[in-house]
Amino acid sequence: MTYTSTGSPGSIGGATRSYMGSDDGMKTLATLLLLLIPSLVLAEDPLPSWNEGPAKQSIIDFVEKVTDKNSDSYVPIYDRVAVFDNDGTLWCEAPLPMQVYYVLAELKIKVAQDPTLAEKPMVKAALAGDFEKLLQGTHYDGLVEIIGLTHAGMTTTEYDAAVKAWVKTFRHPRFDRTLAGMTYQPMQELLRYLRANDFQTFIVSGGGADFMRVFAYRIYGIPTNQIVGTNTLTKFELVDGKPVLMKTMEHMFVDDKAGKPVGIHQFIGRRPIAAFGNSDGDQQMLEYTTIDNPYPSFGLLVHHTDAKRAYAYDSHPPSSGKLVTALEAAPKYGWTVVSMKDDWKTIFFGSE
């Protein structure tokens, strides 16, 4: 659809004038004008931080295909569900995932309040950066102990306040940027582009749901109820007559690997048509989204190939973001692989 803005209004004016005599006419005119406005907006490049190439083109082709009402590939708005991993997909997870920085900062505060904590072997290991030790054993008991110390035993209000306070002080050790500044500009554009095309965007992450919810609306425009993450139960009580939710470590659900499709079913309740990840932990989410889906579907992997502007890793990542089997599966299932080095003009949000 094209629209010439400099000409006389004659091309639609005749019809317009005859519409204006009734309420229905008013509504029709308003609808017509609204149809014109998006076409003006969409004429701009929706993904300006993406270099031209097959990755960018595959995104645009998919979005245009599923939003074209005259196409067999049209997907109703209700079913335009897009799911995004967070760590390594929407923001940087190197040298450590952001939530680990929170855990370490919080542990230091706890130890200052109660120095006996520092004698616990797992606290010692965490503060010394010996993460291998935390991950020993079949049930990751060390990691669970540390998460319990920093993510449970307080009210949800206290937890939110602690995360908020930390967000204000956080700066990335290498880039000296804030949390929001460590999100990827091209992915922020992708979130906006999908929403402009009536997609609902969800985070589906192995990170803590309560952690992400503190800031995700502000930095991604994603509301708390569109965030699926690792979670545990709270306990409801009236304390001095006031409602309180205490965070516990009970009933833990780990939203990673085969847990991601499970979390999607549990929290979203319908199958996505687009999934975005960066590691083997996202493979099952991409499989669930793209294999045997009655709708057209789209899978994308962000490949960390840019050591200069960010980090380069796949099989030996600085964190949990190993990308081996999913990368092998990509050609088989037609998943787009994005090379950060080649496909992205800019890496970090607002860094142009």
Next chain:
Amino acid sequence: MTYTSTGSPGSIGGATRSYMGSDDGMKTLATLLLLLIPSLVLAEDPLPSWNEGPAKQSIIDFVEKVTDKNSDSYVPIYDRVAVFDNDGTLWCEAPLPMQVYYVLAELKIKVAQDPTLAEKPMVKAALAGDFEKLLQGTHYDGLVEIIGLTHAGMTTTEYDAAVKAWVKTFRHPRFDRTLAGMTYQPMQELLRYLRANDFQTFIVSGGGADFMRVFAYRIYGIPTNQIVGTNTLTKFELVDGKPVLMKTMEHMFVDDKAGKPVGIHQFIGRRPIAAFGNSDGDQQMLEYTTIDNPYPSFGLLVHHTDAKRAYAYDSHPPSSGKLVTALEAAPKYGWTVVSMKDDWKTIFFGSE
């Protein structure tokens, strides 16, 4: 704001013609027209099936207060979260909750396929209507066994198809109405009224999330991701290369009583400002919503007082919908109590 529809378009026509020469003008005109349209709609009674009185007035006062930008009570759209119990609040739960009818219908199908099932004591009890027996013991083992037989051991696709098939055949034993026909007309109007005022409406029910999700968008306009209910985990697998989610009975979360605020935190992640229920099972949800909330808040209990047009019950309900302690708490916390007999002109959807 008034708008005369019968006059010539001259009143805004002059402005229109001068607007039409530029893009900005087009947008301004579209905006103006859109401002007119909602005012035409909102001038009508938003709750036509509610009798005039304190209950109806309390709803309208609350909505007007939190949407008035010039008021101290204004609540940003992001935080306009409203939560609704389902059984007995949005639709009839007598003589048995709808999901029990599904369980019984499904049990009969299973027994026909495998007659040895009929020998199981709990299956016998269920088919004989001996629900007391199912609820014996501290862990409701009988009930869990029956739920397991009818809600687990199949894929999510198979389960959805079974519920869909049942929905088509269901008719209420007393009213001979469909599922949609057993929803309450006044509550349907309330859902629409809140949404027209930019509330997000969620179901928070003790019923099965997967059960409600099959039809809730069609009958309530509530999407799957805004339904919080009792849930268990699924298991993700590729079977013959195709993704499958198997329903299991593991990791059960019961979304009732003190579980409702817990479910709200887990799935919605922010505190509601309005809560609607009908039983003691909704008390904690109303407490969480209305006590010590930094925003203005609203709680409402549907009281089943109409034996003639529906059912009358509170302390001796036909199902689990006991309303005793919540009714006692209502005056203390300022919750609106709706008498179905006195406050509702119509009971069932589309029954005028």
